[in-house]
Amino acid sequence: xxxxxxxxxxxxxxxxxxxxxxxxxxxxxxxxxxxxxxxxxxxxxxxxxxxxxxxxxxxxxxxxxxxxxxxxxxxxxxxxxxxxxxxxxxxxxxxxxxxxxxxxxxxxxxxxxxxxxxxxxxxxxxxxxxxx
Amino acid sequence: xxxxxxxxxxxxxxxxxxxxxxxxxxxxxxxxxxxxxxxxxxxxxxxxxxxxxxxxxxxxxxxxxxxxxxxxxxxxxxxxxxxxxxxxxxxxxxxxxxxxxxxxxxxxxxxxxxxxxxxxxxxxxxxxxxxxxxxxxxxxxxxxxxxxxxxxxxxxxxxxxxxxxxxxxxxxxxxxxxxxxxxxxxxxxxxxxxxxxxxxxxxxxxxxxxxxxxxxxxxxxxxxxxxxxxxxxxxxxxxxxxxxxxxxxxxxxxxxxxxxxxxxxxxxxxxxxxxxxxxxxxxxxxxxxxxxxxxxxxxxxxxxxxxxxxxxxxxxxxxxxxxxxxxxxxxxxxxxxxxxxxxxxxxxxxxxxxxxxxxxxxxxxxxxxxxxxxxxxxxxxxxxxxxxx
Numbered sequence: 001x002x003x004x005x006x007x008x009x010x011x012x013x014x015x016x017x018x019x020x021x022x023x024x025x026x027x028x029x030x031x032x033x034x035x036x037x038x039x040x041x042x043x044x045x046x047x048x049x050x051x052x053x054x055x056x057x058x059x060x061x062x063x064x065x066x067x068x069x070x071x072x073x074x075x076x077x078x079x080x081x082x083x084x085x086x087x088x089x090x091x092x093x094x095x096x097x098x099x100x101x102x103x104x105x106x107x108x109x110x111x112x113x114x115x116x117x118x119x120x121x122x123x124x125x126x127x128x129x130x131x132x
Numbered sequence: 133x134x135x136x137x138x139x140x141x142x143x144x145x146x147x148x149x150x151x152x153x154x155x156x157x158x159x160x161x162x163x164x165x166x167x168x169x170x171x172x173x174x175x176x177x178x179x180x181x182x183x184x185x186x187x188x189x190x191x192x193x194x195x196x197x198x199x200x201x202x203x204x205x206x207x208x209x210x211x212x213x214x215x216x217x218x219x220x221x222x223x224x225x226x227x228x229x230x231x232x233x234x235x236x237x238x239x240x241x242x243x244x245x246x247x248x249x250x251x252x253x254x255x256x257x258x259x260x261x262x263x264x265x266x267x268x269x270x271x272x273x274x275x276x277x278x279x280x281x282x283x284x285x286x287x288x289x290x291x292x293x294x295x296x297x298x299x300x301x302x303x304x305x306x307x308x309x310x311x312x313x314x315x316x317x318x319x320x321x322x323x324x325x326x327x328x329x330x331x332x333x334x335x336x337x338x339x340x341x342x343x344x345x346x347x348x349x350x351x352x353x354x355x356x357x358x359x360x361x362x363x364x365x366x367x368x369x370x371x372x373x374x375x376x377x378x379x380x381x382x383x384x385x386x387x388x389x390x391x392x393x394x395x396x397x398x399x400x401x402x403x404x405x406x407x408x409x410x411x412x413x414x415x416x417x418x419x420x421x422x423x424x425x426x427x428x429x430x431x432x433x434x435x436x437x438x439x440x441x442x443x444x445x446x447x448x449x450x451x452x453x454x455x456x457x458x459x460x461x462x463x464x465x466x467x468x469x470x471x472x473x474x475x476x477x478x479x480x481x482x483x484x485x486x487x488x489x490x491x492x493x494x495x496x497x498x499x500x501x502x503x504x505x506x507x508x509x510x511x512x513x514x515x516x517x518x519x520x521x
Contacts, residue, residue, distance in 0.1 A: 011257045017260075070285070075332045096271050
């Protein structure tokens with residue numbers, strides 16, 4: 001079955017949210033920025049201003065965009081079927097995402113994936129993943 | 133201090149409606165309250181504590197005590213989704229122990245069916261101020277696919293199969309055939325479940341609970357009052373509650389909050405899982421049941437599939453009769469929250485008031501567990517253990 005990209009919605013106004021604005025500005029510039037703690041050095045997800053492991057201050061570092069599928073589900077009962085899941089990033093944390101540009105019935109846990117930015121309606125490009 | 137024995141459930145009422153297009157949500161709450169008070173042999177003037185959650189309209193307890201004209205010394209609206217009502221039982225015990233109230237009313241009601249919500253498959257945006265919303269909503273999380281992701285991982289890690297999950301629905305359907313109020317009363321087979329249309333892989337249509345209107349209510353009170361009433365005595369002997377979330381990205385979707393809400397409840401009750409004669413297990417989806425059974429210690433982690441296969445959850449057949457009213461999978465899931473109906477059926481079993489075809493013999497110890505929120509992101513597990521005195 002040929003892959004069809006569904007319309008991606010976005011909620012929120014990145015410009016008025018200083019906590020996450022750098023992340024979305026990065027996406028708009030084609031950079032995948034991850035929040036890393038300046039105290040404990042750990043990368044977390046989803047991005048917060050204070051580290052969820054130690055409440056340390058965080059900085060943005062560019063991620064590799066590489067990871068492995070932790071889990072997934074293909075939403076068959078949707079106007080355009082899509083695959084939602086979690087990818088475990090090379091940098092450590094797992095993030096919710098969609099798997100795109102692929103045969104949705106061939107997805108496997110543990111599969112290597114790489115980042116792709118997909119445009120959203122009325123919002124920034126959204127980080128999604130394609131099986132390698 | 134231990135809350136064991138601080139309170140008894142003396143009133144339990146489940147609204148018979150499954151579609152309430154002619155009633156408001158507030159009216160449904162009030163009808164449930166009236167039903168539970170009549171069941172207990174109390175009046176609304178006896179209520180001095182009120183407990184509700186996010187399904188209550190307006191400002192929750194304020195709107196509802198005004199609507200019902202209750203004179204309360206204490207209100208609590210802890211909202212942890214469908215698990216809120218086991219939590220409310222625990223909080224009612226705390227309030228009774230602290231002298232803040234003596235007759236606690238807990239209500240749940242809603243009408244998602246009349247309001248036409250595609251509850252399980254629709255993506256709901258939430259508020260932009262929710263910190264996670266920007267990082268989740270674009271990926272179209274819906275209720276069904278959040279639970280389905282847990283099933284995918286459980287299957288990968290433990291070899292659980294769709295056929296094993298299907299046994300959970302089969303058991304529920306065997307019970308629902310005896311419940312005249314159940315939405316789905318046909319007995320189904322494993323083959324029926326696995327050949328029903330896929331909703332969110334690997335969950336099929338028959339792995340999902342129904343969407344229904346309705347509600348329920350409970351009355352929790354102190355021993356002196358409970359013993360003055362004419363109903364069988366159902367004592368709360370163990371409670372536990374615990375949220376589970378994404379842990380900063382260090383996720384593990386193979387277990388639920390029951391892993392943490394169970395142990396304090398077992399410890400308080402002083403009993404073990406094998407002592408339980410009947411269990412109400414939250415059944416938004418078949419996978420929800422499977423993970424909770426493991427996490428509550430009814431079987432080893434990863435062995436849930438084997439445990440539920442061959443009808444072990446069917447009353448009169450298996451070793452752990454569950455959801456003998458048909459549960460959320462077949463009977464109802466009012467307000468998309470099944471916690472309170474779990475407690476109500478456990479109370480029926482302990483009183484000997486379940487349908488004769490599914491009544492567990494000598495049922496003296498029962499458990500009612502809730503899972504509220506989303507198994508795939510953040511949720512709460514809540515456990516209540518009840519004893520027939």
